[in-house]
Amino acid sequence: MLVLKDIIKDYPVGDRQFRALNKVNMELHKGEFVAILGPSGCGKTTTLNIVGGLDRYTSGDLIINGTSTRDFKEKDWDAYRNNSIGFVFQSYNLINHLSVLDNVELGMTLSGVAPKERKERAIKVLKRVGLENQIHKSPTKLSGGEKQRVAIARALLNDPDIILADEPTGALDSSTAHEILNLIKEVGKDKLIIMVTHARMYADEYASRTIELKDGEIVHDTGSTVEADKNEGYEPNKTAMNFWTALKLSFNNLRTKKFRTTITALASSIGIIGVGLVLSISNGFSRQLDEVEQDQLVGLPILIGREEMQIGFDRAGATSYIPEGAEENEIVVYDPDMAVHTNLFTENFLNHLALLNEDVYTNMHFEYGYTPTLITERDGVPEIVELQDLGFSTFIVPEEELGEYYTVKAGTLPQNQYEVVLQMDEWNVVEKEVIEALGYDSTETLYYEDVLGKELYVALNDDLYIEQGGIFLPNYGELETVADNGVTVTIVGLVEATGDTVQYSNGGIKYLYELKTTLLQANAGSTICTTQLNSDTSIFDLTNVTEEQKEMLLSFLGCNTSNPFLIQIYTDSVEHKEAIKNHIAVYNEGKDVDDKIFETDLAEAIGETLGTLITSVSVVLTAFASISLVVSSVMIGVIIYISVLERTKEIGIIRSLGGRKKDISRVFNAESVIIGAFAGLLGIAITFVLTFPINSIAVNYDESLANVAQVNVLHLILLVIASTILTFIGGFIPSRIAAKKDPVEALRVD
Ligand code: ADP
Ligand code: MG
Numbered sequence: 001m002l003v004l005k006d007i008i009k010d011y012p013v014g015d016r017q018f019r020a021l022n023k024v025n026m027e028l029h030k031g032e033f034v035a036i037l038g039p040s041g042c043g044k045t046t047t048l049n050i051v052g053g054l055d056r057y058t059s060g061d062l063i064i065n066g067t068s069t070r071d072f073k074e075k076d077w078d079a080y081r082n083n084s085i086g087f088v089f090q091s092y093n094l095i096n097h098l099s100v101l102d103n104v105e106l107g108m109t110l111s112g113v114a115p116k117e118r119k120e121r122a123i124k125v126l127k128r129v130g131l132e133n134q135i136h137k138s139p140t141k142l143s144g145g146e147k148q149r150v151a152i153a154r155a156l157l158n159d160p161d162i163i164l165a166d167e168p169t170g171a172l173d174s175s176t177a178h179e180i181l182n183l184i185k186e187v188g189k190d191k192l193i194i195m196v197t198h199a200r201m202y203a204d205e206y207a208s209r210t211i212e213l214k215d216g217e218i219v220h221d222t223g224s225t226v227e228a229d230k231n232e233g234y235e236p237n238k239t240a241m242n243f244w245t246a247l248k249l250s251f252n253n254l255r256t257k258k259f260r261t262t263i264t265a266l267a268s269s270i271g272i273i274g275v276g277l278v279l280s281i282s283n284g285f286s287r288q289l290d291e292v293e294q295d296q297l298v299g300l301p302i303l304i305g306r307e308e309m310q311i312g313f314d315r316a317g318a319t320s321y322i323p324e325g326a327e328e329n330e331i332v333v334y335d336p337d338m339a340v341h342t343n344l345f346t347e348n349f350l351n352h353l354a355l356l357n358e359d360v361y362t363n364m365h366f367e368y369g370y371t372p373t374l375i376t377e378r379d380g381v382p383e384i385v386e387l388q389d390l391g392f393s394t395f396i397v398p399e400e401e402l403g404e405y406y407t408v409k410a411g412t413l414p415q416n417q418y419e420v421v422l423q424m425d426e427w428n429v430v431e432k433e434v435i436e437a438l439g440y441d442s443t444e445t446l447y448y449e450d451v452l453g454k455e456l457y458v459a460l461n462d463d464l465y466i467e468q469g470g471i472f473l474p475n476y477g478e479l480e481t482v483a484d485n486g487v488t489v490t491i492v493g494l495v496e497a498t499g500d501t502v503q504y505s506n507g508g509i510k511y512l513y514e515l516k517t518t519l520l521q522a523n524a525g526s527t528i529c530t531t532q533l534n535s536d537t538s539i540f541d542l543t544n545v546t547e548e549q550k551e552m553l554l555s556f557l558g559c560n561t562s563n564p565f566l567i568q569i570y571t572d573s574v575e576h577k578e579a580i581k582n583h584i585a586v587y588n589e590g591k592d593v594d595d596k597i598f599e600t601d602l603a604e605a606i607g608e609t610l611g612t613l614i615t616s617v618s619v620v621l622t623a624f625a626s627i628s629l630v631v632s633s634v635m636i637g638v639i640i641y642i643s644v645l646e647r648t649k650e651i652g653i654i655r656s657l658g659g660r661k662k663d664i665s666r667v668f669n670a671e672s673v674i675i676g677a678f679a680g681l682l683g684i685a686i687t688f689v690l691t692f693p694i695n696s697i698a699v700n701y702d703e704s705l706a707n708v709a710q711v712n713v714l715h716l717i718l719l720v721i722a723s724t725i726l727t728f729i730g731g732f733i734p735s736r737i738a739a740k741k742d743p744v745e746a747l748r749v750d
Pocket of ligand 1: 011040042043044047
């Protein structure tokens with residue numbers, strides 16, 4: 001069934017060739033027990049390896065059942081070893097991290113036999129060699145004779161036609177050697193057994209035929225004792241290891257190196273932890289930001305000013321301002337007016353705004369540019385107040401919910417338009433100008449009770465302005481009377497801005513919007529208003545004024561109650577805010593840009609700025625943390641390479657059982673995948689645990705940071721996948737190196 005025809009085997013030694021076999025010819029048949037004898041180095045193992053398909057002949061031919069192997073491909077040889085050959089080695093060559101049963105099953109695992117059948121078959125052959133009670137043991141716990149029995153069982157598993165034994169008794173004492181030889185002879189009755197031995201005694205006792213080699217040549221052959229069998233051609237079944245088997249092999253191997261595997265995984269998890277933490281902190285931040293936008297910033301009104309800045313035309317974002325058609329060497333003229341869009345508050349628009357669903361907003365305030373004149377008393381003497389200094393303004397949050405944004409330190413919140421409050425910060429700090437503007441000496445100590453009850457007087461036009469020769473002049477000479485006749489407002493409370501929103505506003509005197517309405521009504525019919533309305537000259541100096549200048553004068557005096565220059569719409573939820581913007585968008589539909597109305601959503605602008613900031617910071621940090629991912633990838637490569645060196649013998653064993661090169665790289669890829677997944681899981685577990693101390697440290701700095709680190713499950717899953725992929729890449733090259741190892745060399749390693 002086997003014919004060796006003029007087999008020559010040359011080994012390259014330096015730049016010469018060493019001829020290990022020189023024209024070896026034999027014809028071997030089923031049922032023979034052939035002993036190959038000869039001194040050390042004569043070519044016995046080489047012959048066996050060539051017959052077994054582990055090594056390739058240089059020239060000649062090996063004919064199996066009449067089929068020449070000259071055109072055999074790698075996969076044909078793999079299949080041949082798996083189907084037809086059972087190897088038994090002097091040093092047993094068992095895989096120590098697999099159980100006896102798994103060792104025996106390996107050959108069938110490679111040919112893809114179902115687990116149940118595999119196991120049954122393995123137990124059957126183990127019974128045959130008398131080891132049925134040891135199947136779950138590790139090979140390391142067995143005696144030499146027992147190990148060789150396991151090896152014989154493994155060789156028998158696929159019921160091969162040929163058993164090749166290379167000095168199977170070389171490491172055994174003589175009584176065990178006899179047992180093993182008896183076993184080989186018994187199990188190989190109807191097979192071809194080729195056994196290398198250097199003990200003529202064993203050859204004489206057990207073999208049916210003896211071939212003697214010397215210096216790579218046959219010097220004696222006792223000849224065949226059996227009839228030649230029929231040659232029916234040869235077509236072995238192909239082998240393939242599935243990935244689960246590779247995983248199992250590598251998983252068991254890693255179990256024997258628990259400490260090293262854990263340390264490796266821990267080291268390569270550091271990158272994962274870094275990226276994981278950056279992601280969870282940025283995640284926590286953006287969630288917090290959303291909440292702030294919901295809870296706090298939503299109080300900020302939507303602003304529709306007469307003049308709105310246009311994003312993208314702003315000089316601050318000048319990189320995006322490239323005028324169309326400008327040439328490369330052209331000097332671009334920038335006109336700041338281009339950045340400003342003028343909202344036309346036409347009758348049409350104001351009517352449209354009036355139709356806004358009342359459910360979606362809490363308040364709508366109109367500013368007409370009225371600048372009231374305020375009078376205070378300093379040491380009993382009336383004096384004009386600088387409004388700017390006083391921070392005299394309306395609240396920028398919904399007036400119905402002032403309690404949510406302000407903490408009252410003394411007195412109360414305003415109940416009507418004649419009551420105002422002084423806004424301070426949490427340490428009672430008030431700016432010097434405010435104190436001075438109120439009429440106090442800022443160098444003297446001031447207490448709550450000094451300010452509570454303090455009165456301010458808003459002058460009315462008819463009292464303040466007196467006509468003299470066609471022009472109007474402020475009646476500063478009789479300020480006391482002006483103050484007495486004016487509208488009195490009283491400071492009823494000292495408040496601290498506690499809501500995040502109002503912290504953006506300045507301190508000073510805050511009043512209810514209603515006060516403005518009251519004052520506008522009181523001034524609307526004043527003499528100065530009607531005079532100015534009907535004149536084309538300024539009522540202050542009789543100079544000619546344009547329509548625009550006249551408009552400004554009327555606004556300043558509080559005579560304008562129809563053409564607002566700022567509209568503020570307050571609302572209570574992000575959804576309602578959207579509804580308001582939609583309402584404006586409906587108005588804009590189909591209009592020219594010049595006729596459109598642009599609004600500003602401060603809350604969104606603040607949120608967007610912070611959001612962009614967080615995103616860019618996270619990107620930079622993630623990039624840094626990713627460097628350690630690359631480092632771990634390289635480290636995994638080194639570790640897998642070390643593993644390849646350690647498992648070289650295993651590579652040889654798998655190849656001798658018919659494993660393909662592909663199967664070998666699969667085994668090591670499996671190893672890196674296991675380490676990568678383990679590192680990933682370890683990394684995300686540590687990330688999760690670390691979020692707790694991070695949050696508890698952060699909360700000490702600011703209570704709103706209580707949940708600054710929040711893991712996102714999707715991020716975690718992606719990180720495990722990333723870790724697995726990166727280690728797979730890291731282990732790829734060493735796995736290829738492993739696959740390319742020469743099986744004969746690999747088996748020779750101790
Ligand atoms: P043995 O009969 O002792 O089993 P081998 O078949 O192992 O002998 O070796 C036959 C000869 O070939 C020896 O001289 C050995 O040194 C040589 N040889 C075996 N393998 C190689 C190799 N890979 N490279 C060079 N020489 C080799
Ligand atoms: Mg040898």
